[in-house]
Amino acid sequence: MKLLQERLTPLLKGWVEKGPAGCACIVVRNGQLMYQESFGYADLEKKTKLEPDTIYRIYSMTKVVTCAAALMLYEKGLFLLNDPLEEYLPEFKNPQVYRFNDFGVRSTSPASASIRIKDLFTMTSGLTYGGDNLETERLTRIMMEDAFTKDIRALSKALATIPLAFDPGTHWKYGTSHDVLAALIEVLSGESFGDFLKKQIFEPLGMNDTSFRISEDKRDRLCKMYNRSEDGVLIPNVSMDAPYQPGCNHESGGSGLLSTISDYSRFAQALAKGGDLDGVRILSRKTVQLMATNHLGPQQLNDYNWPQQKGYGYGLGVRVMMNPADGGINGSPGEFGWAGLAGSWVLIDPQEQLSVVYMQQMLPSLEPYIHPRLRAVIYGSIE
Template sequence: MDFKPLASFIDRITSWRIPWAEVVVMHRNETVFRYRNGFADLEEKTPISDNAIFNLYSMTKIMTCVAGLQLVEKGHMLLGDNLCDYLPEFAEMTVRKTLPNGEVRLEKATKAITVRDLFTMTAGFSYDIGTPILQEAIKNSNGTLSTRDCVKALAKEPLLFEPGTHWHYSMCHDVLGALVEEVSGKRFSAYLQENIIGPLGMKDTAFDLNDEQQTRMVPQYTYDEEHDKTIRTDGNGFRFSTELESGGAGLMSTVSDYVLFLNALTQRGTSPEGVRILSPASVELMRTDHLNTSTRADCNWDHMQGYGYGLGVRTHVSRAESGSLSPHGEFGWSGLAGCLGIIDPDSELTVMYAQHLLNSQESYVQRRLRNIVYGCL
């Protein structure tokens, strides 16, 4: 293995638009390459250091889905169950329908949201956190809206479509986090700590940081295309309440920490130390393509060409379409500020890549990074 091309790529993008980048590659449970470059703080010219903490954003979704699958494994719920069996506020939903004349009408939903719909982004929710209903709930709670109450507010919003009929990236996994709370009887963060984070020995993954961890939280930036400059933009807009534990975008972590979680999935659910977070059967179900004829056309992001969608993860289904050097079944997800997880059980390969740039240049960086990794093997 020669990872010089990967190091060169990190050097190239950190001299371009990306303030800093770090990557770790594990093969057969061994770290075979780790490299970082760039500045954590552009103003102070502070080099990125070990154990920097950053926002995972949507890479939180992988852990949320693992938590949900654990409860499926234990028989506490089934993917085909109606969501309202556990969260009754979803029993009577309306759907926003546009008539041929352009008129928008609200009609009673004829299909029930299922647990599977939460995993597969087919429930009919949106990702609009600025709706009047949600904003009113935040205001009435004085900014302390809980995970469970946030979902109760979301249930009052009309759906974009009948559940199960389309794929739409949305707050499905925030609702899944609330479902984990309800079914387990534990606060979402406590469930993750007891069943995933703690057992895997992850020390720096959380919704809230202690004082020492706060000192390692790195600045976040946005690249201003118009003025060709990078602007500091701290904060997580999806954490719009102090009590909200967003299953879709709320966790913070380090490269060293989150690669432990990703690698357990690469090893089909069990860490090198023998800690099992999922069964091999559940990992296979997770990376199975769950798109069908009615949902496939909706999952059409440019950087997802050749990939299907599993239970909260992209999954590689066509080399011809993707142009990717990874094998079929390679899976994972990424985050708003540019972090990326590559999970490949067949090759026993795990990649954790991190940066902290909103408008992350994802389409350019991530496909190239994936091919470079496989080209180095």
């Protein structure tokens, strides 16, 4: 514990000097709090310091919660991973795919197979995020411009009208698959996605500050977002908070949650301990193992080639450590987790019963620099 303090504290302090306005980290192993510190500011202009109850936009760390929630319904026998998605969300029946001939001429034709529910978990559905490189991305970008005005069921139906980027199950592409998974949760549970998460995960685990919207009584605890210029100047970003306002119907399964470092640590601890924390079971040990198993084949692994994920495969909504030597990583095979757009990050290691949650609010996040160094220091400091 002392070694962790000696190594991690100067690292985090150094980042605040050059990067985010503030950052926080919590490390728990075998149920024991090993490290919890925060440095810098939640609001640089007001000199408001980060606190344990500071609320952060966790963006894609929402995906881990969404996938865990869907697996709770899997454990109840409400679906199987290889089931065609159209059996539950009929809007995805007979999907179309964009194709190109040898001369680069684009056309659409029926997909070679249905989207399986597993394809949503593993980002192999052919759904994408918005962008400009592919026609699927372009149409998704246009559709997502007002996504925060749609509930998750309406979003799913809108996404189903866009031809896929590839035949389901053939490639890996980061995208809106987990938003559609949230729509599946609504259909299977008969509840809104937010209500399901609140009743089945947040309330049982005592995650009282985790939600899709920021209430007035908690607004002063929301960490400010900053854009970082190339020369390190931090500029407040107030343009991305529409989805969090009271009255917004959008509950994104891919990126919508707000949380505190303490709340998310309880969720991470539960998974690190095989799905159970303080007598509250959200998943079985065997289902957590399935979640943290690589599900990608060779072509899909080749698609999943982000530099900071070298040595990792991809499981049911999470990166999964496969090859420590390939990634130059001193961690455990089977370690899993994910990161958020603004730099939040979770590491879950059932073998060591270790969980790490890191929070910051900065764009770009400097994720490829920060997260591997956090991992190296933490694993290098435990017995």
